[in-house]
Structure formats: structure tokens, C-alpha cells
Amino acid sequence: MTEDVIDRLAGLPAGSPLHAIRAQRPQARDNAQASYLALFQPEHPGDVSLAERNAVAAFVAGLHGEAEIAAFYASGLDDAEIMAAEAVRAATRGPYGRFPAGPLSAEDVEGPLYRASPGVPAKLAAGLEHAHALVFHPRDVGVADLQKLLDAGWSTTGIVTLSQLVSFLSFQIRVVVGLRALAEAA
Amino acid sequence: MTEATLAYPGHTDPNAFTRAELDWLPWLAPLPAEELTDRHWAGLVDAARAKSPYFMLLARDPDILGARTRTDKDIFYNTAGGLPRAERELAATAASRFNGCIYCASVHARFASHHSKRTEDVDRLLADGVGADLGARWNAIVAASVALSATPVAFGAEHVAALRAAGLDELQIADVIHSAAFFNWANRLMLSLGVPELPAGGG
Numbered sequence: 126m127t128e129d130v131i132d133r134l135a136g137l138p139a140g141s142p143l144h145a146i147r148a149q150r151p152q153a154r155d156n157a158q159a160s161y162l163a164l165f166q167p168e169h170p171g172d173v174s175l176a177e178r179n180a181v182a183a184f185v186a187g188l189h190g191e192a193e194i195a196a197f198y199a200s201g202l203d204d205a206e207i208m209a210a211e212a213v214r215a216a217t218r219g220p221y222g223r224f225p226a227g228p229l230s231a232e233d234v235e236g237p238l239y240r241a242s243p244g245v246p247a248k249l250a251a252g253l254e255h256a257h258a259l260v261f262h263p264r265d266v267g268v269a270d271l272q273k274l275l276d277a278g279w280s281t282t283g284i285v286t287l288s289q290l291v292s293f294l295s296f297q298i299r300v301v302v303g304l305r306a307l308a309e310a311a
Numbered sequence: 312m313t314e315a316t317l318a319y320p321g322h323t324d325p326n327a328f329t330r331a332e333l334d335w336l337p338w339l340a341p342l343p344a345e346e347l348t349d350r351h352w353a354g355l356v357d358a359a360r361a362k363s364p365y366f367m368l369l370a371r372d373p374d375i376l377g378a379r380t381r382t383d384k385d386i387f388y389n390t391a392g393g394l395p396r397a398e399r400e401l402a403a404t405a406a407s408r409f410n411g412c413i414y415c416a417s418v419h420a421r422f423a424s425h426h427s428k429r430t431e432d433v434d435r436l437l438a439d440g441v442g443a444d445l446g447a448r449w450n451a452i453v454a455a456s457v458a459l460s461a462t463p464v465a466f467g468a469e470h471v472a473a474l475r476a477a478g479l480d481e482l483q484i485a486d487v488i489h490s491a492a493f494f495n496w497a498n499r500l501m502l503s504l505g506v507p508e509l510p511a512g513g514g
Contacts, residue, residue, distance in 0.1 A: 146485045149392060152385035153489060159378035168374065190463040219462040220410050227326030232411075232440070259499045260462055264411035266503035268316045268338040275314055281339045282371040288500055289375045296496035302464040303488035307481065310471040 129154065130161050131297065134194055135304045143308050157297065164290050165198075172283035177249060178290060180208050181256050185294045187212025188260045194298060207245065211253060215239040219261030236262055251277030252287055259291045315340075325413050325507050328437035330420045330430075333413070337505040341367030356380040368504060379496070386489045394479070394486035397426035398452055402487050404433065405456040406494035409441050414507040415498050451477040455484075456491035 131137075131154070137144045147154045165178055182198035187209055195212065199205035221236035239257040241250035251274050258266050274284050316338050325333060341364045342351065352358065354373025357380075360366040369376045387399050400423035407416035420437055424430040435443040441457045444450065451473040458466040466488075474484045501507075 142481065143485070146482050149482060150385055150389055150485075150489070152389065153382055156378045156381035156385065160375055160382060163372075163374040163378050171372070188462065220460070222411060224411060224413075225324035225326040229326060229328075229411075259503055263499045263502040268318070268506075270503070271338050272316050275316065281314055284339060285369060285371045285504075286375070288503055289369070289372060289379070292496045292499035293375070293379070295499055296492045299459050299464055299466075299492035299495055300488060303459055303466050303492060304485065306467050307471055307484055307488065310468045311481075 127158075127162070127166075129158050130197075131157055131300055131304070134197060134297075135301045135308070137304060137308065141308070142311060143304055147304075157300065160293050161297065164286070164293055171286065172280040173286045173290075176202065176204075177252060178286075180204055180249060181252050181287065181290060182294055183208040184212050184215075184253050185256050185260055185291055186298060188216050188257065189298050190216065191298055191302070194301065204245075207242075211242060211245065214242070215253075215257050217261055220263065222262035222265040224264065248278040251279065255287065256291045259288070260295065319506070319508075322506065322508060325509055328408065328413055328416050328420075330417060330424060330434065330437070332421075332510060333417050333507040334510050335365055335414055335501065335505050335507050337364045337368045339368055339504060341365075342370045350374075353377055354380075356384075365501070365505065369500070383493060383497075386486075386493050392482055394483040394490075395426070397423055397429075398449075399486060399490040400426060401433075401436075401449060401452055402456040402490035403494045403497075404436060405441055405453040406460045406491045407498055408436060409457045409460045410495070410498040410502070412494075412498040412502050414501050415494060417507075419494075448477040451479075452487055455487050456494075459488060459491040460495055 132144060179198050179202050183195050183202060183205060186195035186198055199208060217237055221234035223233045224230060239254055241253045255270060255274055258270060271284060317340060319336055344361060351370050351373045354370050354377040355361055355366055356377055390396055400419050403419040404416055404423050407419060416437060420433050424433040432445045441453055455466060455470040455474055458470050471484060474487060
């Protein structure tokens with residue numbers, strides 16, 4: 126049995142009040158962990174390598190400004206320093222983006238478009254660029270962005286895995302930060 | 312053949328938040344029904360989801376889909392001793408409104424409205440955005456959900472204090488955190504893998 130990653134990253138040891146709170150939602154706790162395992166220790170890695178998964182995760186955590194979580198995903202990664210540097214260069218504030226033209230256009234917020242550094246291999250670069258859009262301006266993502274991933278060597282199933290991975294991290298990081306804030310405010 | 316995007320000529324995106332039922336069109340090919348193995352059925356969790364293009368697209372990676380679905384169900388349906396369903400749906404709607412997911416907001420605004428009977432307040436959230444004044448308790452839940460949805464995450468001690476002042480205990484605050492956090496997962500999939508559509512004849 127592996128250590129619960131949210132407990133570890135949020136600092137909720139057995140016996141702490143929020144560890145007991147989480148125990149009241151055992152399906153949510155166990156399946157958040159099962160989601161982590163499905164993405165980062167997959168039985169069937171399929172079209173996305175473990176190195177690609179961890180590189181994107183380290184980048185995504187870095188985009189959130191969560192150094193400790195980024196370090197967790199970067200441990201053992203050959204390109205850890207590159208991912209950290211990319212995240213520093215790419216970090217901004219979200220969500221921004223455009224709505225379909227109409228009454229919501231008044232709420233459109235412009236923001237930067239990230240392009241990976243030339244040294245990053247093409248498939249991973251496309252993955253990082255997509256991850257950046259998902260993290261900061263998901264409402265801008267269109268069918269052309271999926272075509273770019275296909276063109277860069279991502280399969281349809283690989284795009285599903287990449288999308289789940291970035292979206293799962295958007296959840297996991299928020300649970301960690303939220304529970305940590307709740308524990309500190311006790 | 313599956314390594315291509317799907318096009319919908321003449322499609323018009325819904326351009327306003329609504330409680331109406333929307334359809335959703337995938338930009339990548341869902342798994343064909345004849346390719347479903349036992350592992351895919353396990354990932355779908357509910358067999359009825361094999362009728363949904365969204366879940367059939369996600370079923371291409373069934374292990375994460377299954378774990379995600381079980382996480383979702385406990386966060387929203389397990390209300391034992393905790394936050395009422397209506398306020399979990401409020402958190403989901405607020406996150407979706409803030410992130411700009413018109414499809415997710417439509418589904419969870421309907422649930423929030425149904426479970427709370429506060430349809431006018433839900434409609435105000437959709438129309439006016441996350442700054443709408445919905446009364447102290449709902450304002451605290453919406454503000455917490457928005458702060459959690461920001462990147463970098465902006466949720467902190469002041470949000471915990473406001474939720475406590477509104478009468479929420481630790482378990483209920485943890486429920487708010489999980490509900491809003493989960494929609495940061497759901498919104499990103501819905502926004503990036505396909506597009507909503509007004510059903511034919513609807514509007």
C-alpha cells in the first residue's frame with residue numbers, strides 16, 4: 126500500500142484532525158489516490174511515457190507556484206531543471222480567455238500564450254503548451270489545439286490521458302492547498 | 312482514422328450561461344462501442360454512460376476514468392454529516408462560472424436550483440457572475456470556490472474564516488474545498504475535448 130499523496134503533500138499525518146475529516150469521505154480519499162496511481166503508476170502506460178507524465182506534472186505544479194508539489198513530481202526526472210525553468214518562464218495568473226462572441230464578450234480577459242523553449246523535444250513541447258492553456262485559459266482551447274497535439278505525435282488516447290493528467294492535477298493541487306489552509310486556520 | 316479531429320460545420324457555440332439542457336460534441340473520436348472490453352466497462356462505472364460521447368471519449372483511458380468517476384460520486388453524493396448537496400452544487404456552479412465552462416455550469420446550476428429551491432439566486436450567479444450577492448452563506452461558498460479556482464490558488468485563512476462565520480464546520484468546509492476542486496478537473500475536460508451545443512429545436 127502506497128502513502129496517500131494528498132496527505133503527504135498537505136501535511137496531514139495519521140492522527141491529525143484533517144486526516145480524520147478525510148476518513149469520513151473514504152471513497153473520495155481512496156479514489157483520489159487511485160486517480161493518482163492510474164496516471165503516475167499506470168498498469169497500461171499506453172501512448173504516454175512515465176517520463177512525459179512526470180515532466181508535465183512538474184511543469185503544471187510549477188505553474189501553480191507550488192514548489193513542493195513540483196519537486197514531488199520532478200524527483201527522478203532527467204529534465205527536472207528544464208521543467209522548473211519552463212514553469213518559471215510560463216507562470217502567470219488565471220483563469221483568462223475568451224467566450225464565444227456575444228453577451229459574455231464583455232468578460233473576455235486577454236493573457237499570454239506560452240510557447241516551449243526550442244530545446245524541449247517536439248512532442249513534450251506540444252504537451253507543455255497544451256498544459257499551460259488548460260491550467261490558465263481553458264476556455265480558449267479549441268479543436269485546432271487538439272490537431273496540434275496530433276501533429277506533434279500525440280495519439281487520440283494519449284490526448285485523453287494528457288487532458289486527464291493536467292485536469293486531475295488542477296484538482297489535486299487545490300485539495301492540497303485548501304486542506305493545508307484549513308489545517309493552518311484551526 | 313481515429314487520429315483526426317472531428318468537425319461540426321455550421322455549429323454555433325452557446326454564448327451565454329443557461330440552466331437549459333445542452334448537448335456536447337466531442338472533438339476527438341469516442342471509443343466505438345464494439346471496442347469496449349471488460350476494462351473499459353469497469354472504467355465507465357455506470358453502463359448507461361456508454362451512451363455518452365463524453366464518457367466514451369474518456370473511456371479510451373479507462374483506469375483514470377473509473378477512479379475519477381468514483382471520486383466525483385463521493386464528493387457530490389456522500390452528504391453524511393456534511394455539506395448539503397445544494398451547496399456542493401453551488402460550489403460546482405461557481406467554479407464553472409468563474410472558469411467559463413458554459414456546459415458544466417448548465418448542469419450544476421440545474422442541480423443547485425433543484426436541491427436548494429433558490430432558482431432566482433442560481434440564475435443571478437449565472438447572469439451576473441461570481442460577484443452576485445446571494446446572501447452571507449452562499450457568498451462565502453462562492454468566494455471560497457472562486458479563490459480555490461484561481462491559479463495560483465488564492466484560497467486562504469480569510470476564506471476559512473468567512474465559511475466558519477457562515478456556520479460551516481470543518482467537514483463542511485472540506486466538502487466545499489473538494490466540490491470546487493473537483494470542478495477544476497471537470498471544467499478543463501469539458502472545455503478542451505469538445506464543445507457544447509443547444510439541442511435541436513431547443514434554445
